[in-house]
Amino acid sequence: MYWNYLVKRLAISIITFFIAACIIFLLLRTMPGDFVSNLVLSFGNTLPQETVEAFYRANGLDRPLHAQLVTFFSGAFTFNTGTSFLYGVPAGGLIADRIGWTLLLLIPAAVFSLFIGVLLGVWSSWKQGSGTDSSLLAFMMAVRAIPSYWWGTMAILFFAFLIPFFPLGGYTSLTVLDSGLSIQDVLWHAALPVVVLTLVGIPGTYYLMRNSMIHTLQEDYILFARARGLPETRVVRHAFRCALLPVITMSALQIAGLIMGSVFVETVFSWPGVGLLTTEALQNRDLPVLEAIFLLDTVAIIVANLVVDLSYPLLDPRVKRYGE
Amino acid sequence: MRKPLLVALVAIVCIIIVLVSLLHGTGILSASTTKVQSSQGASLEDYVVLPVDSPSSLITGNIMTQKGAPTGSLIYEGLVTKGRTGDYTGWLADSWESSGDGSTWTFHLVRNARWHDGVPFTSEDVKFTHDYMKANNLPMAFVLSDVESVECPDQYTAVFRLSHPYPVFPDRLAQSPGIGVYPAHIFKDVSDPASWVDPDPIGTGPFVFQDREPGLFRMQANPSYHGEESEIAGVILKVVSGIDNQVLALKKGDIDAVSSLPAAVGMSLANEENIKVYTIPDTTGYELAFNTQVYPADNPLFRKAISHAVDRDRISTLLGYARPNPTTFLIPGVAGDFVNPDITGLYGYNIPLAEELLHDAGFGKDASGSLIGPDGKAVELTMPLGGKGAIGGADEKIVTIFREDLARLGIGLKTVAYDNEKEYRKAMSTAPVFIDAMPSGLHDDPDDLVNFAYTPLGDENYYRYHNPGYDALAQDVRNTTDRESRKETGYLMQEILARDIPTVPICSTDTVAAYRTDRFRGWEEAVDANGVVDMRVLTVIRPVDASS
Numbered sequence A: 001m002y003w004n005y006l007v008k009r010l011a012i013s014i015i016t017f018f019i020a021a022c023i024i025f026l027l028l029r030t031m032p033g034d035f036v037s038n039l040v041l042s043f044g045n046t047l048p049q050e051t052v053e054a055f056y057r058a059n060g061l062d063r064p065l066h067a068q069l070v071t072f073f074s075g076a077f078t079f080n081t082g083t084s085f086l087y088g089v090p091a092g093g094l095i096a097d098r099i100g101w102t103l104l105l106l107i108p109a110a111v112f113s114l115f116i117g118v119l120l121g122v123w124s125s126w127k128q129g130s131g132t133d134s135s136l137l138a139f140m141m142a143v144r145a146i147p148s149y150w151w152g153t154m155a156i157l158f159f160a161f162l163i164p165f166f167p168l169g170g171y172t173s174l175t176v177l178d179s180g181l182s183i184q185d186v187l188w189h190a191a192l193p194v195v196v197l198t199l200v201g202i203p204g205t206y207y208l209m210r211n212s213m214i215h216t217l218q219e220d221y222i223l224f225a226r227a228r229g230l231p232e233t234r235v236v237r238h239a240f241r242c243a244l245l246p247v248i249t250m251s252a253l254q255i256a257g258l259i260m261g262s263v264f265v266e267t268v269f270s271w272p273g274v275g276l277l278t279t280e281a282l283q284n285r286d287l288p289v290l291e292a293i294f295l296l297d298t299v300a301i302i303v304a305n306l307v308v309d310l311s312y313p314l315l316d317p318r319v320k321r322y323g324e
Numbered sequence B: 001m002r003k004p005l006l007v008a009l010v011a012i013v014c015i016i017i018v019l020v021s022l023l024h025g026t027g028i029l030s031a032s033t034t035k036v037q038s039s040q041g042a043s044l045e046d047y048v049v050l051p052v053d054s055p056s057s058l059i060t061g062n063i064m065t066q067k068g069a070p071t072g073s074l075i076y077e078g079l080v081t082k083g084r085t086g087d088y089t090g091w092l093a094d095s096w097e098s099s100g101d102g103s104t105w106t107f108h109l110v111r112n113a114r115w116h117d118g119v120p121f122t123s124e125d126v127k128f129t130h131d132y133m134k135a136n137n138l139p140m141a142f143v144l145s146d147v148e149s150v151e152c153p154d155q156y157t158a159v160f161r162l163s164h165p166y167p168v169f170p171d172r173l174a175q176s177p178g179i180g181v182y183p184a185h186i187f188k189d190v191s192d193p194a195s196w197v198d199p200d201p202i203g204t205g206p207f208v209f210q211d212r213e214p215g216l217f218r219m220q221a222n223p224s225y226h227g228e229e230s231e232i233a234g235v236i237l238k239v240v241s242g243i244d245n246q247v248l249a250l251k252k253g254d255i256d257a258v259s260s261l262p263a264a265v266g267m268s269l270a271n272e273e274n275i276k277v278y279t280i281p282d283t284t285g286y287e288l289a290f291n292t293q294v295y296p297a298d299n300p301l302f303r304k305a306i307s308h309a310v311d312r313d314r315i316s317t318l319l320g321y322a323r324p325n326p327t328t329f330l331i332p333g334v335a336g337d338f339v340n341p342d343i344t345g346l347y348g349y350n351i352p353l354a355e356e357l358l359h360d361a362g363f364g365k366d367a368s369g370s371l372i373g374p375d376g377k378a379v380e381l382t383m384p385l386g387g388k389g390a391i392g393g394a395d396e397k398i399v400t401i402f403r404e405d406l407a408r409l410g411i412g413l414k415t416v417a418y419d420n421e422k423e424y425r426k427a428m429s430t431a432p433v434f435i436d437a438m439p440s441g442l443h444d445d446p447d448d449l450v451n452f453a454y455t456p457l458g459d460e461n462y463y464r465y466h467n468p469g470y471d472a473l474a475q476d477v478r479n480t481t482d483r484e485s486r487k488e489t490g491y492l493m494q495e496i497l498a499r500d501i502p503t504v505p506i507c508s509t510d511t512v513a514a515y516r517t518d519r520f521r522g523w524e525e526a527v528d529a530n531g532v533v534d535m536r537v538l539t540v541i542r543p544v545d546a547s548s
Helices: A002-030 A035-041 A049-058 A065-076 A091-126 A131-145 A148-162 A183-216 A220-227 A232-268 A274-284 A287-315 A317-323 B002-024 B123-135 B139-144 B169-174 B243-252 B263-268 B300-307 B312-319 B332-338 B351-360 B387-408 B421-428 B446-452 B468-479 B483-500
Strands: B047-052 B080-082 B088-090 B093-098 B104-109 B147-154 B157-162 B207-213 B216-221 B234-239 B257-261 B275-290 B322-324 B380-385 B412-417 B433-439 B503-516
Touching (some): A035 A049, A148 A232, B312 B322, B380 B421, B387 B412, B446 B483, B468 B483
Parallel strands (some): B047 B234
Antiparallel strands (some): B093 B104, B104 B157, B322 B503
């Protein structure tokens, strides 16, 4: 049964990827503006039509849409979306050079925000109705409402400039040019961006964990456990296991939020990751790079959802039994 | 219970393997590699550190696919560069002359220039650059679109044969955006320049590529430079996104200078310790432009009335580091005696006169004070905002003042913002009035007045302004190389513009820059530069003397 479920989920994931790729393709081609016109109009010059046509021909943009779609799909599965208009290098290679830097921020932020969000959510639910709970709720609402780039800007202003404890931005000091990369230096530069990304990732997990715990704590078996005289800490531990399951599901969607958050955070901190690349590619209508980035984001979210779906029966025996 | 644990363990191992592979690409796992210092033994402290906005400004790919003037790259040079008062300075060209009609230009090249790998620079490189860019349909080849062929009668002479007379052809090569000369011996073996990554950019300029890391690009001073050698060890370009971060980096000492500051930021830095603010005057010109085929701007008296409703003094004060431009189109600070003195001050701010002219044009006010046109409808203008005029929010500031004055005339004003250049240009073609901004390099010569005629490409001008007499004068100015004749023709063209008013000049603004006074000095001495990442600046600045 489990293997049938696995095959079915894989098939659905592939179909989802296909549909998402079509949407990416169409959206990017209907976006106003194009690279070469923007480039030369920015100099206040009129662009000769033959230059525009030559650019379109060289990049296959003069072909019918369906022909471009076929080319797009033939490269989509290998992330070969062509050469970046702006950088003049293969878009896939460009992203491969930068994805590591993005993961350096995303993974710690994802882990920390999940951990802290879960802990705070459990605590808040345990203290439901108290001043602590209300304060935490209000704080999380404020954090959630304020965009990540504001948090990033404030972090730079307070902790890198007014109190110059951290660097202003970038991924390393200039010493990299003479002495090569230093892991300590990179981690020092990554600290503030990771803190900001973690901060913006906590509220979602916190809300879900809190609400899930409150709901679980109202179950009959919890009442029974309390009636039997179990210590409150053990009661909470029992409730925690059940309440955690929705949070695990949501963590896959959190990845999507963190990827978008990293676009702003990387731009604010001049971090050389995929986020900064996305900002630049959008501003310059660099289609091959945008296609590759959005395909990568799509794959990341699909894989995350797939992993969660497949691990659910392993985590919750009830799901596995009902499936059988 | 063992199965879930086993699955979890396998998943963790897989994730670690994937992560290590991905992080390997960053180089972080091969950290602490000892690198080679510059041959002159300079330390990082001796380098000038300047910010760039994005990684794409750091010669990614190769120079043939990059945008921008040769002065900006620091490694490559062009044949000539142009000063702010219209004088040309030779870089790779010693001297130059044209045929009587300006259709053939002969450049005599410097004889002691070498590429950074030691290969001598010759006229073959000039010819190669032209032929190669066109053969490969590279986007920047449009700069050479007027050139039919380049010939090399000898190693140090390059002859450009143009498709039509072009008396200011050096202007084309020098700025907005200008074009460099690139090494034939490197690119002749590159069959696909659009996707070739140059591992070691080789130019003739005063700075030599040294090394790079993501977000950093280091160049050292060229000890064998054919021109004036730099007094600094070199330059490091560092990616610092956003002007706010650049200002913080300047204050903290992470970078040495920054340019293109908003006026308010420039003013706020005036009292900062160890920071000096200076301006590069008249770098951008703003105009209120009319679409002369769209109602109500198709009425010459309406345009004349509006020309008296532009409060240049207030607008200049609001923009900051700006000064009113009282003439037609050419900016006095850079155009010099090309500006016709007889048409200065014709568009004085005078609301009563504007009302009178509107009345003469057949417009009148109703009981509520709204201006009613000859068609019986209330006059309301829709103005697109975007393009170069939107940089720093200049167009919105101009509109803030302009809207008040239009309201006094009973005219409503709506604005629509466009963040895309192409869409903005499309909106301009149907709007009766819009704000446009051009770099001063496009406001400094009678040749720039051709913007009001049919362009050499046969395209209509932005203003949809048609005047056969004006077009004929535009042809004359394009076919005349004599400076005095060009000036006289330019005067006549300006008289016509002053009469027909396809555009109303508003003001010119300065570029605001700031630098740290405790590191390097001489930034303000480069009077011809347009910013800080500019060869003309970096070849004159020098370290602050410890004793000074």
